[in-house]
Amino acid sequence: MNSIAKHFPLFLVLIFLNSCAKQNAGIVKQTYHDLTSHYNGYFNANEQFNNQLKTLRDGNKDDYEQILPLESYGHYEDINSQNESLNTTIAKARLSIQTHQEKEEGKNYITGVDNSISNWSDDAFVLIGKAYYFQGELDSAINCFRYVTANFEEGVDARSKDKIKKQKNSKKKKAKAKKLEDKLIEKELAGKDIRPSKKLIAHESAYSDALVWLAKAYISNEQYIEAENILTFIRGSQNFLKDYDREVDMVNTYLYFAQGSFNTGINYLDSAIVNTKKQKNKARLQFIAGQVYESLGQKTIAADYYKQSMKGNADFEMIFYAKLKLIQMNRQSPGGENEALKLIAKMSKDNKNRAYYDQLYYEKAMIALNNDVIEDAKKFLLKSAKVSQSNQKQKGISYGKLADIYYEEEDYPMAQAYYDSAVSLLDNSYIAYDVILNRSTVLTELIDYLKIITINDSLLVLGEIPAKELESILYKQAVDIIDAEIKEEEKNKQAQLIASSSTQTSKTSGKNAWYFYSEASRNSGYKKFKQTWGDILLEDDWRRSEKGSNMTADGGDSFETESDEYFARIDAKYQEMINAIPSSEKEKKELRKEIIEAYYNGAVIYKVGLENLPKSAEMFVMLNMLHPDNRYEPEALYQLYVLYTDMNQSAQAMKAKQTLLEKYPDNKFSQFFTNPSSVETKNLEDQATDFYEEAYALYQIKDFDQVIIQCEIAKEKYSQTMMMAKFDLLKAMCMGSKQLRESYISSLEYVVNNHANTAEQEKAEEILSYLNGTDQPVQRDVDQGTIDKLKIDKQIPVNKQSLDVKEQTNSSSDGGVKFKLGSKEVQLGGNKQEEVKSTKDE
Secondary structure (H helix, E strand, O other): OHHHHHHHHHHHHHHHHHHOOOOOOOHHHHHHHHHHHHHHHHHHHHHHHHHHHHHHHHHOOOOOOOOOOOOOOOOHHHHHOOHHHHHHHHHHHHHHHHHOEOOOHHHOOOOOOOOEOOOOHHHHHHHHHHHHHHHOOHHHHHHHHHHHHHHOEOEOOOOOHHHHHHHHOOHHHHHHHHHHHHHHHHHHHOOOOOOOOOOOOOOOOOHHHHHHHHHHHHHHOOOHHHHHHHHHHHHHOOOOOHHHHHHHHHHHHHHHHHOOOHHHHHHHHHHHHHHOOOHHHHHHHHHHHHHHHHHOOOHHHHHHHHHHHOOOOOOHHHHHHHHHHHHHHHHHOOOOHHHHHHHHHHHHOOHHHHHHHHHHHHHHHHHHHHOOOHHHHHHHHHHHHHHOOOOHHHHHHHHHHHHHHHHHOOOHHHHHHHHHHHHHHOOOOOOOHHHHHHHHHHHHHHHHHHHHHHHHHHHHHHHOOOHHHHHHHHHHHHHHHHHHHHHHHHHHHHHHHHHHHHHHHOOOOOOOOOHHHOHHHHHHHHHHHHHHHOOOOOOOOOOOOOOOOOEOOOOOEHHHHHHHHHHHHHHHHHHHHHHHOOOOHHHHHHHHHHHHHHHHHHHHHHHHHOOOHHHHHHHHHHHHHHOOOOOOHHHHHHHHHHHHHHOOOHHHHHHHHHHHHHHOOOOOOOHHHHOHHHHHHHHHHHHHHHHHHHHHHHHHOOOHHHHHHHHHHHHHHOOOOOOHHHHHHHHHHHHHHOOOHHHHHHHHHHHHHHOOOOHHHHHHHHHHHHHHOOOOOOOOOOOHHHHHHHOOOOOOOOOOOOOOOOOOOOOOOOOOEEEEEOOEEEEEOOOOOHHHHHHHHO
8 A cells, every 4th residue: 555655646646647648549548558668669679770870870880981971870881780689579569569450350440540549659650660771671760760650640639439529529620730830820920930849758750760761761772852852842831840850951961972062962961960969879970971071172171170170079989080181181281291290290199099109100191201211101001001900901001102113113023022012901991002903913924934044044044054063053052052051040949948937937026036036146147158158059968069869769969860850851842942953955945935925925014004105115025125027026026016016116126117027027026017998997996905904804703784885885886897806705704693594595507607717616615515515504603714715816016005904913922932143032833022022920
């Protein structure tokens, strides 16, 4: 009894609150349904939903290099991980609705209208829609929100039919409604906002909330026109609660940002910032506004917003990036570098920024680059990469910028090494990834050809040395290599022992600690030891002048065992090196052939892949000078004519032309000059070849749709050229790679029927024979042999083009065999230079 009396006042208040509903079903009945639905099903579902959103916000990791999303929920992959929990939210909210509906047949409300009794049923419908929204079930979410806007404009109508009829015809009600309408008209004429606000006591309809989320769901579903219609309706609605104006501004911002219309969207974002009360939420929006204004070129407004975003209880990471943005804008503006350096120095002194030193070093490098202090820029970029521990993206960006510097300096081996490292750390979300990947691929291929030239030249030189002299040189080199390896191994062992002992000694440091646990005592003893015995290796029997008397566990001599192993390693290394030296004319001829191919391909890469015309000309000159009468000499002379002409070096161009005409008067390249009538046809062949190279580069990166388009264009432009067989086979291979079996077969049949007596026809017949004799599905990855058939065997001139190759080529990382010939170091085997290893190890 006392318990009832104690809670009776609260019970009266709750009854009063529920009696404030506009359309209730009676005080007792309405109170029961509102209380039980609100504090039972809906409350639990809503609590769980809010906890899910908090988990998503807490786990979100923003990418400050991009314009931040308005809401910090993370990506859809993160959201989808909450699917099971969201399903529970939906089930609880649905149960709350179903439990509080009119059940008796005779007391149904209006037919076809929702029969909910509880004033929290519309809120439950909105909650279900939100859960669907975060599951990515946008159509279901839209249906929920539309249902609320269609059936709950004034909340839940829990009245019976008789009560509705009676109140509709009540003169008192009509008079009250007329009086309210007149009052609203009067306020509207006075220029006042007549829209309602949330009341302090009464429960409000979820109608306004549903409209906001409906517009948001339409935007996420890319139904922009529908979203615009909802927002237009909201602006004209007199029943929309003005308390949701901030949310409407946010949705308007979302609408225009989603379509890339930042000029329009930023105005709504400005308004949303003004209406945002919570400082942390406001700071995020201010940072986003700074990013948008910066992208629009309005740096002054952007800087002001970045400064505002640092105030109050802003997130530390956001504060750092706001300062970083100010640094970047200062270094990009005339006379702003000093301010940028001052801010970098101030931030570097704060230990809290230690995790971000990589980005601060990068900014210092960019300032050095702006001032053409290239060596300082390299130094800062290396420091940036070295201190970068968890930020792999920044490390990749620093390596990429280092590679750019070496690329501009034409130090291609170093550029390739750093591009290769950058590719391994970045992904295609980085804006310059395609450029980095393309250069890495082209340079890797170039470096491989340059290695072939260097190694094969060295092997040919070694092959001419008398046998005994060569054996002496190689054996001495093998000894040096093994000694260096053993020294490195001993060094690593000592480092491990020191690390192990320092771990143990760190455990005790008191006054009464054992002598060898005292750091000062150990250092003093170590100095005395060195004075007496010198710098010797850490090993057993270090005091003995002869260690050969050591016995193994089975009575053997350990010195003999170690000696045998040592000489065995030297013999193995020596044999490895001697086996690489060519001993027959056939082997030497094969090495020279590889050198010629490498010179030619290197020259083509310099011209087509790197657009470095002087280097390309140099390679063609070296090819003809060192290997006269090689199979590529006519084309090389023609290419030199084209290259020197493009470089405005007319004397050299005419010399190359004259040599070509004198030495190869009947060659097809000479006909470009002797038979002008064929030039137009030949030029068309050139164009077709270049166009095919571009299509093939796209094929290598599996952009099959674009390749098919290229092949269709080729059919219109180059149908009379000899390249059409290659285009048609390439198109067929794309169909196979896309798993389009019927199109694959018909395309192959087209090649067979239209390109008789060609290698492409032969290949197409081979594939058709396989397809017709098996029920296996078409494989997406075409075998290497087929791909090789698609490549161009260059026999005609190539105009200046830039390849857009995006497929990474990873060279083998084996070290090969190194030895010296006089003062020159030679490496046999292995595809990576030392620079590649060093960049990756850093």
